[in-house]
Amino acid sequence: MKSFCVTTPIYYVNDAPHVGHAYTTLHADVFARWHRLMGDEVFFLTGTDEHGLKIAEAAEKQGVDPQALTDVTSQRFKDVWAKLLIQYDDFIRTTDERHIKAVKAFTKKIYDSGYIVKDTWEGLYCISCESNYTEAESENGLCPIHKRKLESVKEDNYFFKLSEFEDRLIKYYSENPKWIEPETKYNEAFSFIKSGLKDISITRSSFDWGISVPWDETQVFYVWFEALINYVTALGYESDSSRFSNFWPNTVHLIGKEITRFHCVWWPAMCMAAGIDPPSKILVHGWLLVKGEKMSKSGLNKIDPSELVDEFGLDQFRYLLIKGSPFGPDSEFSYEELKRRNNSDLANNLGNLLSRVVAVVHSKCDGISPKCSSDSELKQDVEDAVEAAVLSWNNFAPADALEAVWNMIKRTNFYLEKYEPWKLEPGDRINAIMGDSLEVLRIVSILISPVMPTAACDMLRRIGLKIDLKNVDFNEEIRWGQYLGGVPVIKDVPLFARIK
RNA sequence: GGCGGCGUAGCUCAGCUGGUAAGAGCGCACGGCUCAUAAUCGUGAGGUCGCGGGUUCGAGUCCCGCCGCCGCUACCA
Numbered sequence: 001m002k003s004f005c006v007t008t009p010i011y012y013v014n015d016a017p018h019v020g021h022a023y024t025t026l027h028a029d030v031f032a033r034w035h036r037l038m039g040d041e042v043f044f045l046t047g048t049d050e051h052g053l054k055i056a057e058a059a060e061k062q063g064v065d066p067q068a069l070t071d072v073t074s075q076r077f078k079d080v081w082a083k084l085l086i087q088y089d090d091f092i093r094t095t096d097e098r099h100i101k102a103v104k105a106f107t108k109k110i111y112d113s114g115y116i117v118k119d120t121w122e123g124l125y126c127i128s129c130e131s132n133y134t135e136a137e138s139e140n141g142l143c144p145i146h147k148r149k150l151e152s153v154k155e156d157n158y159f160f161k162l163s164e165f166e167d168r169l170i171k172y173y174s175e176n177p178k179w180i181e182p183e184t185k186y187n188e189a190f191s192f193i194k195s196g197l198k199d200i201s202i203t204r205s206s207f208d209w210g211i212s213v214p215w216d217e218t219q220v221f222y223v224w225f226e227a228l229i230n231y232v233t234a235l236g237y238e239s240d241s242s243r244f245s246n247f248w249p250n251t252v253h254l255i256g257k258e259i260t261r262f263h264c265v266w267w268p269a270m271c272m273a274a275g276i277d278p279p280s281k282i283l284v285h286g287w288l289l290v291k292g293e294k295m296s297k298s299g300l301n302k303i304d305p306s307e308l309v310d311e312f313g314l315d316q317f318r319y320l321l322i323k324g325s326p327f328g329p330d331s332e333f334s335y336e337e338l339k340r341r342n343n344s345d346l347a348n349n350l351g352n353l354l355s356r357v358v359a360v361v362h363s364k365c366d367g368i369s370p371k372c373s374s375d376s377e378l379k380q381d382v383e384d385a386v387e388a389a390v391l392s393w394n395n396f397a398p399a400d401a402l403e404a405v406w407n408m409i410k411r412t413n414f415y416l417e418k419y420e421p422w423k424l425e426p427g428d429r430i431n432a433i434m435g436d437s438l439e440v441l442r443i444v445s446i447l448i449s450p451v452m453p454t455a456a457c458d459m460l461r462r463i464g465l466k467i468d469l470k471n472v473d474f475n476e477e478i479r480w481g482q483y484l485g486g487v488p489v490i491k492d493v494p495l496f497a498r499i500k
Numbered sequence: 501g502g503c504g505g506c507g508u509a510g511c512u513c514a515g516c517u518g519g520u521a522a523g524a525g526c527g528c529a530c531g532g533c534u535c536a537u538a539a540u541c542g543u544g545a546g547g548u549c550g551c552g553g554g555u556u557c558g559a560g561u562c563c564c565g566c567c568g569c570c571g572c573u574a575c576c577a
Contacts, residue, residue, distance in 0.1 A: 347537060
């Protein structure tokens with residue numbers, strides 16, 4: 001059995017879940033569901049990142065314990081994922097005891113190998129921004145935003161000797177040209193590495209909401225350095241070697257483009273330092289833009305995924321998010337576009353196809369489905385579409401996979417128009433046409449099930465089938481000619497409602 | 501400043517190593533149909549492929565310059 005592991009970033013709990021988070025997590029979910037459908041052993045990991053200064057400050061402001069605060073804010077993510085039917089196998093929190101233990105083991109290993117050393121961090125700090133700046137960013141020693149003088153700050157910290165991994169990273173990148181996709185992000189990270197790497201400060205001593213350094217209790221790890229380790233924590237690093245070796249390094253990380261460097265430069269070096277292989281693949285996606293602006297916590301353009309689920313329906317929202325924004329480039333996200341796509345792709349094409357097929361079976365076949373024919377003229381188109389969809393799924397291009405499926409749907413609407421079964425007298429001809437149409441619907445429902453799990457089941461129910469999609473031999477089930485008919489076809493409300 | 505990307509029909513975008521008459525979806529217009537969720541099917545619109553040069557028998561597709569937008573250029577979740 002093949003294994004497949006997919007991860008999302010762990011989300012910083014300072015931020016309320018929005019469609020941007022949902023975009024990443026939903027992609028991970030459909031990839032996981034696709035691989036489960038293929039019969040692979042799947043591990044889908046997500047979670048929350050809960051340490052760091054910002055959380056400590058927020059907790060203090062509210063007069064609560066940071067752990068109590070993150071218990072609440074972490075739960076918000078779980079709630080949204082439940083609403084979106086995100087089927088993760090594990091939800092890790094960086095405040096979990098298992099993570100703290102794994103971080104200590106992981107970093108101790110690096111420390112013992114001599115790749116973590118103590119040094120002094122010096123930098124420029126803006127009190128208004130509460131953040132550090134580099135010489136290059138400062139404007140004559142002034143903060144580029146507040147135009148006030150930057151303070152020079154010094155702190156004794158531990159440093160990760162990233163510079164020592166330059167050659168190994170270059171070698172790794174050269175030997176694995178497809179390990180980061182899209183290619184532009186690979187190039188970006190690679191050129192960053194080739195331009196020379198500096199050591200990075202990985203601990204803080206000015207606050208204590210973090211994981212303490214095992215060999216120096218006066219310091220805690222910088223959130224990023226610690227957070228990345230979650231990926232191996234959950235897979236059983238130093239705690240479950242059989243699971244770990246089963247899923248690592250054959251793991252796919254899904255990330256947004258803003259965190260490319262941490263994942264594509266720091267993380268592989270950290271793995272090398274700790275003596276494990278880097279992950280096999282990192283997929284970088286762009287942003288969802290609202291009127292050209294990134295949807296983010298700081299902007300006012302945050303969109304709550306729950307509201308869209310309420311508006312469009314669960315499966316509709318899942319489809320719209322996957323189909324509307326290809327994985328990779330930035331893309332515009334608008335309510336108008338969602339509505340249009342919902343009405344044309346879902347209501348008019350797929351939903352209406354189901355309705356008209358069911359209606360004709362009722363009016364011409366007494367509501368009992370005919371068997372499909374083995375030599376339908378639809379057969380070749382369907383087989384081509386299946387092949388294209390499978391290829392796209394395996395290339396992590398779910399929007400393209402859906403496109404291929406919709407070609408089958410359009411083809412079938414055309415097929416009905418061509419033979420006008422509603423005009424024919426009941427008989428073999430009608431039976432063949434309707435049986436073939438039902439067969440397409442059966443195959444469609446299997447192919448869309450990773451994206452629209454409940455709609456897929458509902459379609460199967462309506463065409464009189466009881467297929468447990470959790471337990472099918474995909475290659476067997478997807479072949480043309482399995483719709484045997486002879487079962488009642490169910491009339492019901494439209495599968496997908498039109499909006500306004 | 502350095503490196504890289506983008507600018508194709510009203511909208512969102514495909515167009516790999518240059519070569520059948522510039523494409524798709526949506527929207528729009530007209531026509532057909534009436535089984536279906538005013539759904540579906542057909543036809544169409546006539547876009548200087550950012551601008552200006554160049555290479556070539558032939559260039560969205562290669563080269564140069566220009567304009568506009570964007571990303572990366574180290575510690576922001």
